[in-house]
Amino acid sequence: MFTGNIKATTSEEGFTLNATFYGEVTVNYSDIASAELVDKSISGVKVGGFNSARLLLGGFKNDELGSYTSFVYTGKSPSIILRTNNDKIIVIALENAEDTTALYNEIASSIGEN
Numbered sequence: 001m002f003t004g005n006i007k008a009t010t011s012e013e014g015f016t017l018n019a020t021f022y023g024e025v026t027v028n029y030s031d032i033a034s035a036e037l038v039d040k041s042i043s044g045v046k047v048g049g050f051n052s053a054r055l056l057l058g059g060f061k062n063d064e065l066g067s068y069t070s071f072v073y074t075g076k077s078p079s080i081i082l083r084t085n086n087d088k089i090i091v092i093a094l095e096n097a098e099d100t101t102a103l104y105n106e107i108a109s110s111i112g113e114n
Contacts, residue, residue: 022057029110037104
């Protein structure tokens with residue numbers, strides 16, 4: 001219930017999120033339409049994936065974003081909201097604010113938003 005982790009690894013081409021209980025997703029910077037860092041935690045109703053007291057992983061839905069893919073430590077902020085070129089949304093909140101902000105800065109710099 002309180003186990004599992006999300007690890008983010010960056011490269012020149014993009015980044016990979018590897019989550020216990022869910023697997024791995026790689027996103028190329030060229031596939032990102034926009035990235036936003038918001039000072040709040042994002043949660044929703046699970047439509048497919050994994051959730052626990054620690055992690056929200058997989059397909060979720062809420063009124064603000066509609067359907068999105070979550071790689072979120074429960075209750076953590078800030079959060080990154082990524083919109084891809086094919087209208088998909090990925091929400092990321094790593095274990096602490098420093099790691100989430102560092103990942104956002106890397107993404108924003110790589111897609112020309114910083």
